[in-house]
Amino acid sequence: MARRGEQFAGAFGTVVRRRRRLDEIEQGAQVRLAHRVPRALSACVASGPDAAPAARTAGPSLPAVDVGAQRRARFADVAVATLTFVALNVATFAVTHNFLDVATLTGESLRHGALQDGALFAPYIDGRGEWWRIVTGTFLHANLAHLVFNMFLLYLLGRRIEGYAGPSVLVGTYLVSMLGGSAGALLASPLAATIGASGAVFGLLGCAFVVEFRSGSNPWRDGLGSLIVVNVVVSFLIPNVSVGGHIGGLVAGALAALAVGDLRRYRHWLVVWGLFAVIGAAAAAFAVWAAGTWVEPVF
Template sequence: MGSHCIDCAKAARPDVKTRAKYWNAGQPALVTRVIIAINLAVFSFVTISDPSSLSGGGSLTKAQFDLGLNSFFLRDGRNEWYRLITSGFLHFGIIHVAFNMFMLFQLGNLLERPLGRLRFSMLYGACLLGGSFGVIVADANAIAGGASGAVFGLMAAAAVSLQRQGVNVFSTGLGTTLLLNIFITFAIPGISKGGHIGGAVAGAICGFIMLAPRWKSVPKWAAYATPAAVAFVSVVGSYLMAARGG
């Protein structure tokens, strides 16, 4: 039978903040899974309403028309601003949704744990709205949809974070993935260039602050204010661009 020094045990025990950090690191990426579930639920709804949407080809279905983003729906008295968000959960075909959900799963598992659920949610929302702003700026005449703007934002945020920590993004494979996706964006017709670039810019701005290295002096509140500001600017910018006719 041994004995323990109570004071020694208390001294060796991590403080509350450290324990909370370790607890959070061991949790599943819940927000990521919820976002994926919402995307799949919307895709299932669209598919059930019109099975032809499963292939991603042909004309738009009514559900896709009702949820997709186009500057026309934001002006001329329609004011359907919900499309800035709903379009980010709409997909055109099984390949489209499968690729985006795979990337979201990978990036969400990478980013949600270090950020925490609230800040990751804010990052994702800012990237989604940044992508929608990009659609209004560059692809205003098309019905756009998909999580790829937000996914591009997560990729950009992760890449900026690694660079700030002195890690070569190409040594991790993330840089190659990002460049490949940029190439595909401009090489294949029918892909929203504005949505992808808008999301990437939003993610890079947020990642620069939210995922700053520990040795960089960044106020804690900035990790919340930055995505909120990016989201606000994206919504206001979308309004102004739509008001002038896209």
């Protein structure tokens, strides 16, 4: 009987302590939480149910997640626009070189028909009205070495610009530089059949230089400025290289970057594309005009 009395007294004491502790909690006593939770939630529990809404309001909020920005960042990491231009050039090379026949990959292996129909050549642009050559000539390459060199630089520079400013800016800069390179080639050597994507690649060089400079980086410190100087000098030293195409593309790409300015401040893609359309139209018009100088060349 005595043992049962002790058990009953102990159980009764436990109930009393639980009830007393519950009263303390309801009156605002601090509660120790066993799991790590946000401070706002801890404040809710510690202050009692009546104070929970106010505590939740005062607590820190989670930052909003911009799903669209994350998707664009992943898109830029893959460099889809850059790889698309590389694929277009490689596919054109395959078609115009008998689908990569090993016997035609060395030397001046471009098929004569492709050269005749698509190369940049002022008399045909001016005399026959074949204005499309200011575009098609930039996707033709003489041989495998010509293609590999241009695609290597296109990939390196394209990823750099696309990662900073996005695919739309990369596409716009490439197209504007392509037209600027054609204009420069037609002005400097209108009677030469000119091919290659080097004008567009030089435009990406000019754009990358301006973008880095305006972002506060030093393009000379990381070697970009030296790369431009070396390529310009080599253009004058190696025969059968379109100096006008290289300089024209370089200038067009730099001007495009300067005109657009801080590329990230524009909230609507129509603004960026509108600026590129104006610059591209001016470059195309200048190229067609330059083609008309073949009778009396400027240089």
